[in-house]
Amino acid sequence: MASNMEVLVFFLLTLLILFLNSSTSYAQDPNFLYQVCSKSSFTLNSTYQTNLKTLLSSLSSTATNQNTLFFNNTIAGKNNSETVYGLFMCRGDIPSNLCASCVGNATQRLSTNKECSVSVTAVMWYDECMVRYSNNSFFSTVAEGPGYVLASPTNMTNQESFNRLLYDTLNKTADEAAANSLKKFATKEGKISIFQNLYCLAQCTPDIDERECRSCLYSLINSDLPRCCAGTQGGRVLYPNCVIRFEIYPFYRSLTAPTPAPAGVVPSPNSAGSKNGRSRTAIVVVISTVVSIIVFAICFHYMRRKARKSNSNILLQENFGREITTLEGLQFDLATIATATNNFSPENKIGKGGFGEVYKGTLGDGRDIAVKRLSTSSTQGSIEFKNEILLIAKLQHRNLVALIGFCLEEQEKILIYEYVPNGSLDYFLFGGQQQKLSWSERYKIIEGTAFRSSIFT
Numbered sequence: 001m002a003s004n005m006e007v008l009v010f011f012l013l014t015l016l017i018l019f020l021n022s023s024t025s026y027a028q029d030p031n032f033l034y035q036v037c038s039k040s041s042f043t044l045n046s047t048y049q050t051n052l053k054t055l056l057s058s059l060s061s062t063a064t065n066q067n068t069l070f071f072n073n074t075i076a077g078k079n080n081s082e083t084v085y086g087l088f089m090c091r092g093d094i095p096s097n098l099c100a101s102c103v104g105n106a107t108q109r110l111s112t113n114k115e116c117s118v119s120v121t122a123v124m125w126y127d128e129c130m131v132r133y134s135n136n137s138f139f140s141t142v143a144e145g146p147g148y149v150l151a152s153p154t155n156m157t158n159q160e161s162f163n164r165l166l167y168d169t170l171n172k173t174a175d176e177a178a179a180n181s182l183k184k185f186a187t188k189e190g191k192i193s194i195f196q197n198l199y200c201l202a203q204c205t206p207d208i209d210e211r212e213c214r215s216c217l218y219s220l221i222n223s224d225l226p227r228c229c230a231g232t233q234g235g236r237v238l239y240p241n242c243v244i245r246f247e248i249y250p251f252y253r254s255l256t257a258p259t260p261a262p263a264g265v266v267p268s269p270n271s272a273g274s275k276n277g278r279s280r281t282a283i284v285v286v287i288s289t290v291v292s293i294i295v296f297a298i299c300f301h302y303m304r305r306k307a308r309k310s311n312s313n314i315l316l317q318e319n320f321g322r323e324i325t326t327l328e329g330l331q332f333d334l335a336t337i338a339t340a341t342n343n344f345s346p347e348n349k350i351g352k353g354g355f356g357e358v359y360k361g362t363l364g365d366g367r368d369i370a371v372k373r374l375s376t377s378s379t380q381g382s383i384e385f386k387n388e389i390l391l392i393a394k395l396q397h398r399n400l401v402a403l404i405g406f407c408l409e410e411q412e413k414i415l416i417y418e419y420v421p422n423g424s425l426d427y428f429l430f431g432g433q434q435q436k437l438s439w440s441e442r443y444k445i446i447e448g449t450a451f452r453s454s455i456f457t
Contacts, residue, residue: 029101030098030105030106030126030127030128030129031127031128032105032109033127033148033150034124034148034150034238035110035113035115035116035122035125036124036146037115037116037119037121038119038120038121039119040120041118041119042119042120048077048081048084048120049118051076051083051084052084055085055133056086056107056110056131056133058074058076059074059087059088059107059131060104060107062088063100064100070090070091070092070094070096070183071087071088071206072087073085073086073139074086081135084133085134085136085138085139086131086133086134087131087132087207088130088131088132089129089130089205089206090102090128090129091127091128091129091201091203091252093185094128094253098128099128102129103129103131105126106131110122110124110131110133120135121133121135121136123146123240125148125238125243130238130240140207140208141208142215142216143241145240146240147224147238147239148238149224149227149229149236149237150228150235150238151229151232151234152233152234152235153232156231156233159231162198162231163230163231165190165191165192165198167221167222170200170202170221170244172188173188174214174217174218174244175214176188176202178204178210178217179210181210184203184204184205184208185202186202187200187252188200197248199247199248199250199251200245200246201243201244201245201251203242204217204241204242208241212241213241213242216241216242220237220243220244221244224237225237229246233247233248234246234247234248330405330406331406331407332407332414333409334407334412336363337407337414340362340371341361341371342361344371350370355374356374356375358371359371367404367418367419368419369404369417370416370419371415371416372416373413374413385408385413389406402418403415403416403417404417
């Protein structure tokens with residue numbers, strides 16, 4: 001039978017495994033957010049459609065290259081009306097395999113879904129990436145639309161102070177992202193309270209300069225954000241060239257290895273990653289918390305058992321004094337007896353008297369026992385209980401049932417005997433078997449018992 005301690009440890013370890021599995025699953029499954037596809041369409045089987053397929057395939061294959069950046073723009077076709085321009089940008093904190101998975105999902109969706117399958121222009125946002133294409137060149141140009149906003153349905157209670165912190169942190173995040181010549185990406189934290197943080201993210205496409213990035217992000221923070229998300233527990237504003245997001249939980253992560261710089265771009269000394277690693281920190285905190293709880297539970301269980309044993313020793317010392325050495329090895333703990341008797345189950349009861357009840361039980365080593373459990377209302381007090389234990393412990397005879405041990409714990413007074421399936425001596429002397437014992441046999445039993453008793457008196 002598993003103890004409560006074992007059940008608790010199993011439960012906590014199960015939670016930890018589920019958490020780690022959910023983290024792994026999250027890291028491998030891109031999360032689709034929104035798409036905008038133009039109403040203007042191209043002709044089926046046209047050169048534009050062929051070039052679009054080539055472009056999307058190129059973006060997807062480029063993203064799968066482990067040495068590729070989180071950003072790429074490309075052109076399919078000659079410089080004419082049938083040319084297609086496209087790019088992808090992955091979030092600056094995700095690993096390359098998730099970036100590739102996200103871009104692959106986006107290009108496949110753009111090729112097959114009904115809304116965008118014949119659109120001349122389209123932009124698609126995932127939580128982890130963005131893919132965009134058009135029949136007009138848009139590289140290094142800030143687009144004023146289309147856009148997408150998403151707000152948390154739950155509001156903060158202290159909205160005024162929260163909004164001040166939010167705008168201050170987001171503007172600082174935007175400044176850092178614009179100054180990051182490598183990724184145009186940054187994350188920052190703000191302190192809501194001693195127990196709660198604010199997490200912010202800002203990113204621009206790396207093909208626009210610092211001034212254009214800052215202007216794009218400021219427009220989202222000061223114009224779009226107040227209309228959709230101010231005072232809520234989380235929100236995001238997505239545009240083709242810049243995005244912002246904030247939450248009251250750590251939603252971003254760190255890369256496992258440094259991202260190489262784009263060809264022809266020399267990164268600044270401070271551009272190799274803003275304050276990423278919050279997600280990893282969150283996982284470490286959760287693991288540490290679960291391990292701490294397990295260690296605490298084990299220590300608590302140990303200390304409780306130690307305290308219980310100490311209390312039991314005090315009771316023994318109080319009741320038996322110097323004679324405690326006689327009883328060494330005979331003491332049982334209550335949990336062992338409860339397990340042996342199936343928690344003193346009525347099905348295990350084999351007798352009842354004025355002193356209490358008798359139960360049949362089986363110890364862990366397979367021995368059958370008879371458990372005499374004195375009731376709290378029994379007339380047998382502590383002195384009688386003590387005398388009975390000392391007498392039977394000293395007085396062993398082949399015609400007497402052997403005392404295996406006793407339990408003196410909490411309010412319980414329990415004697416543990418060897419289980420005798422054929423009955424006790426009094427049954428043979430005064431019960432149905434009395435005719436089978438001759439007076440000579442009875443005399444020998446009495447003589448042997450008296451002699452054994454005289455040794456210890």
